Amino acid sequence: MYSIIVVPAPAAASGSQVRLAPGERLHFGRAAPRTATARHTAATPHTAGAPRHLAIPHPGVSRTAGEIGATASYWTLSNFSATSTYVVENPEGAGEHIKIAPGRLDAPVPFEFSRVVLPAGGDLLDFSVWAPRHDYLERAHPACACASTSTSACVCVCAGDGGGDGEPTTLAFPLDRTKRYFLVLAALCESRLRGAPHAPLPTVDRIVERLRPLWPAVNRASVQWNIDYLAVKLRLKPGPDTADAGPRLNGKKETLVSLALRFDLVHEDDLVTLTALPAPAPLTEAR
Amino acid sequence: MNGFPLTVPAGYEVGGWTVERPLGAGAFGSVYAARRTGGHCGGGGGGGGDLPARAALKFLPTGTHTPRQLRHLRDLADREVDLLRRLRSPRLIRLYETLTVDDPAHPELDGATVLVLEEAERPLQSLLSGAAPPSAGPALLVQICEGLHQLHTAGWVHGDLKPGNVLLMKDGTVRLGDFSTASELEGTHAYAAGFATPDYTPPELLWSEVGDRGTRIRPSADVWAFGVLAHTVLTGASPLPGGTPTARRDAALRYARGEEELRLSPGLPDVWRGIVADCLSRTHEERAAHDATTVLRRVREAAAGRMPRRRRPGRRLVPLLAASLAGLTAAGLGLYALGDRQDGTDVATGYERCAPGYVCFFSETGGQGRMCDWENDDREWFDGDTVCDWARDEGPRSVFNNGTADPRGLVHVALFAAKDLKDDLGCVRQGGRRDLALRLPIASHTWSKTCEESVAL
Numbered sequence: 001m002y003s004i005i006v007v008p009a010p011a012a013a014s015g016s017q018v019r020l021a022p023g024e025r026l027h028f029g030r031a032a033p034r035t036a037t038a039r040h041t042a043a044t045p046h047t048a049g050a051p052r053h054l055a056i057p058h059p060g061v062s063r064t065a066g067e068i069g070a071t072a073s074y075w076t077l078s079n080f081s082a083t084s085t086y087v088v089e090n091p092e093g094a095g096e097h098i099k100i101a102p103g104r105l106d107a108p109v110p111f112e113f114s115r116v117v118l119p120a121g122g123d124l125l126d127f128s129v130w131a132p133r134h135d136y137l138e139r140a141h142p143a144c145a146c147a148s149t150s151t152s153a154c155v156c157v158c159a160g161d162g163g164g165d166g167e168p169t170t171l172a173f174p175l176d177r178t179k180r181y182f183l184v185l186a187a188l189c190e191s192r193l194r195g196a197p198h199a200p201l202p203t204v205d206r207i208v209e210r211l212r213p214l215w216p217a218v219n220r221a222s223v224q225w226n227i228d229y230l231a232v233k234l235r236l237k238p239g240p241d242t243a244d245a246g247p248r249l250n251g252k253k254e255t256l257v258s259l260a261l262r263f264d265l266v267h268e269d270d271l272v273t274l275t276a277l278p279a280p281a282p283l284t285e286a287r
Numbered sequence: 288m289n290g291f292p293l294t295v296p297a298g299y300e301v302g303g304w305t306v307e308r309p310l311g312a313g314a315f316g317s318v319y320a321a322r323r324t325g326g327h328c329g330g331g332g333g334g335g336g337d338l339p340a341r342a343a344l345k346f347l348p349t350g351t352h353t354p355r356q357l358r359h360l361r362d363l364a365d366r367e368v369d370l371l372r373r374l375r376s377p378r379l380i381r382l383y384e385t386l387t388v389d390d391p392a393h394p395e396l397d398g399a400t401v402l403v404l405e406e407a408e409r410p411l412q413s414l415l416s417g418a419a420p421p422s423a424g425p426a427l428l429v430q431i432c433e434g435l436h437q438l439h440t441a442g443w444v445h446g447d448l449k450p451g452n453v454l455l456m457k458d459g460t461v462r463l464g465d466f467s468t469a470s471e472l473e474g475t476h477a478y479a480a481g482f483a484t485p486d487y488t489p490p491e492l493l494w495s496e497v498g499d500r501g502t503r504i505r506p507s508a509d510v511w512a513f514g515v516l517a518h519t520v521l522t523g524a525s526p527l528p529g530g531t532p533t534a535r536r537d538a539a540l541r542y543a544r545g546e547e548e549l550r551l552s553p554g555l556p557d558v559w560r561g562i563v564a565d566c567l568s569r570t571h572e573e574r575a576a577h578d579a580t581t582v583l584r585r586v587r588e589a590a591a592g593r594m595p596r597r598r599r600p601g602r603r604l605v606p607l608l609a610a611s612l613a614g615l616t617a618a619g620l621g622l623y624a625l626g627d628r629q630d631g632t633d634v635a636t637g638y639e640r641c642a643p644g645y646v647c648f649f650s651e652t653g654g655q656g657r658m659c660d661w662e663n664d665d666r667e668w669f670d671g672d673t674v675c676d677w678a679r680d681e682g683p684r685s686v687f688n689n690g691t692a693d694p695r696g697l698v699h700v701a702l703f704a705a706k707d708l709k710d711d712l713g714c715v716r717q718g719g720r721r722d723l724a725l726r727l728p729i730a731s732h733t734w735s736k737t738c739e740e741s742v743a744l
Contacts, residue, residue, distance in 0.1 A: 001494055001540055022540050072537045133494065135533065167484045167532060169315075169447055169468070172502065237496040255499055262501065263481045264359045 004070035005232065006054060007128040018054060020070035025051040028127075029065035029080070030058065054127070060120030069106060073133050076106040077116065087117040092180060112176065132233040136174045173234055173265055177273070181233065182266075183211055184226040186274055188257050189266045201253050210274065230256055234265075293317045293346045293399060300324065301401055302386040304344060311410070315363050315467050316347040320406060338383055343406045350388065350398025363467035363480060364400045370466040371402070374441050378434030380454060380464040381405040407454035407462065415450055415519065420554075423459075424520045425590035430461035432586045435513060436579040438463070439506045442472045446479055446504055448512040449487045450519065470504065479504040485532045486525060487512040490543030491571050493536060507574040510582060514566025517586075521559055522552040526567060543569050558589040591640045592658060638720050641689045646700045646715070646732065648675070648683035652722040656684070664733040667706040682727045687720035690734070699738035703731045714738040 002019035006026055020026055032053040051067065062081050069076040079086050079100045090096040090111040100107050114129045175182055187207045191199035202210065204223050211218045231252050236259070260266045295317065299306040303325030310318045321344045347364040371382035386401040411431075414421045421427070431453055438445055445452075446468035454464045470477035479502040483492065489511035495502050518526040526549065527542070529535040541547045549567055551560055562585050568574035638654030641647035650656035659668075659675035668675045690698040698717040704710035708731050716738045 001490065001544065003494070021544060022537050023544070023546055072533065072540065167449060167451070167486045169482050169484050172481050172483060235494060235497045237498045258499065259497060259501070262359065262362070 003072045003131070003133045004068070004075045005130040005132070006068060007130065008054060009125065009127050018052065020068070022070055022072045024070050026054055026068045027051045027064065028054040028056055028068065029063050030056060030061045031063040056118070056125060058120045058123065058125055060123060061118060061125065065118060068129065073135055074108055074110055074131055075129060076108050078105045078107070079103060084119050089115045089117060091115055112179065130229070130232070134174065134176065136176065171263060173263060175233070175265055177270070180215065181226045181230050183215065183273060184223055185230055185256065185260055186266050186270050187211055188253060189260050190271055190274065192257065192261060193266065193268050193271060201257060214274070227252060227256065234259055293348050293396065295319055295346055295396065301344070301388055302384070304342065304403065306344060310343055315360055316345045319344045319346070341406050342383060343404045345402040345404055346396070347400040347402070349400045350396065359481070366469055366480060367402065367466045368400070370443060370469045374438070374443070376437040378430055378437055378462060380407070380462040404464070405462065407464065408457050409455055410451050411453035411455060411461070411520070412450040414455065415523065420521055420523045427461055428517050428520060429586055429590045431463070431516065432513060432579065432583045434461065434463035435509055436583045438469070439509070439579040443469050444472060444477045444504050444506050445469050445509050447482065447484055447487070448509050448516060449484050450516060472506070476503040476505055478502070485536050487515050489571070489574070490539045490569070493540065505571060506578065507571045510566050510574055510577060510579065513582065514563050517559065517566065518551065518555060518563050521556065522554040524552055526551055526563065545569070558592065562586060562589055588642065591642065638687045641687045643689055644691045645689050647687045647689065648678065648729070649685045650677050650683060652684045654685050654687060654720065661732070666708060666731045668730050678729065682729050683723060684726065685720070685722045686715050688715040688717055690717045693734070696736040697734035699735045701733050701735045701738070702727070702729050704728050706731050708733055
């Protein structure tokens, strides 16, 4: 039931990610406070009360640098430093960022992806925080047309009872169609959506090629990262633990695509988002 | 009316039905009132049988020319048709036939699936918008729980039980409707449709893991939803605090993680508190003990105004109901109506409130007024498990010994004026029900093998 994921700087093994449930807190700094449990407690069960700890072993970082508080859809940052301002960047936000002044407690952070930057002596240290449980307004069916053209986030669930009929029935997989992960998902689903239901899935290299005109900085690692993130966001059951990343990734891609197609997370119309690129086949507007 | 997945003009004809007016929009389809105007020339066929003069037509946008070719809508339509074709039972909305629109002139309708359903009066939701909880609430909950029990017994999970999906009929009875999220159990699990209503979703299914076939769901999810629904019907408010679905979802998560206790509304009548709390058990494992069969028995007791309580050792409880459920499992849903108790929308007021196996005392003559009832002995009426406060000053005016067969022959009830079975007042024979001539100050009673009726009684 976690809602917030903290990814330490070298962002390597998924085992080093810290998953926080709503209400949980994660202390970070050079040393754990006396009450805190050992670092990287991701695997240990939650014990209410004592905040968990993320060690940032750098001499320029305070022993108690700050604290992250998880809620369901966003998180808060407390800056315990007396002098340093922390910066929270939105890596997909074209320079969008917020500053957390020294001593500020529980400042809410609205981004789905964040990079927390801490000044440490002459260095800048950072770690990432994901908030994959953002909710989006569910459009009524006719408004589903927004999928292809709108720049705003839109989940086309076709929940028609948004009126006086009580609580709407909603899809359990809200996605932000403006995010890069959505581009990656659309590229993954493209061939099958274009009427080749058993087409092999594109390789990561193929996706990189496909997206480059729209997203010049794309590379293997960023596509890979987005596939991993989609698996988290869509709550895919982790596959059997194997050291061999190859087949496992393929299984992850297959599961993502079958889930996306089963629940129409990506429609044929969404492929319009890819048509800034030379599409393999000309697309005709369905409507 | 905005937000209709499909707009169908009044006067539109499909398969012998003429559309009259919109009734409402479900999550995935539009529902219209229709009358029968033609012979049977349906495109798809289906339920068949005797068609009524009026019906509700549910249009599901599954056509090839609808604005979007959405395969999940096909899946949802299939789930609903599959369930309704195979299950017919008193508390589930009835499907008469299914049709497919064949109308190239209306590309947005062409290919749409039409379910011809029993016409309902209105959804339960409409009853909950008033200032006060509906007085028929307990009786409605009995029927809703019966519907749930019928579904679960047949091996299905509803997946989206909420007031908007409970329909009130003209005769005041209740049907469960909208089965587009229903799924058939495969062993202990079913695979959910991927759609739900957050306010009625158990915590373990919020953000649950997704496998190759989607999210796994178990009948205990419907039991949670029933707990939320019962609390909402009886008090007008959700059992979880918060002004928005998101705030309530967060409260549900905190509760599930053990950080908060459940705080049910003070307005929730005592007889319902235990039932609602059990339906809202934190985890699937804790909730699994309270399946639809158990909950239905307790809901029936609560609706009759009785505090559900433990069985008395040595005396068996209501074998009638248990037997009918066993028969149901064995012989399918067709037999259900035989064992089903008649339950109109009125809360019972007379002797019939007294369940088999109980002895009941009433504050008025003829089984009217307030009731205290016992399945067991009680050596002190005004203290302990059952407290019969109203009888403290003025004794009961009528009595019904609805005792059932007992292996030790304890079928009569001996009454005493003082606690601990002192000052014998006489006894009421098994099956005896009548007014009491005098207001006897009864303070304790015991089940007994023999019975000598006294003059006073």
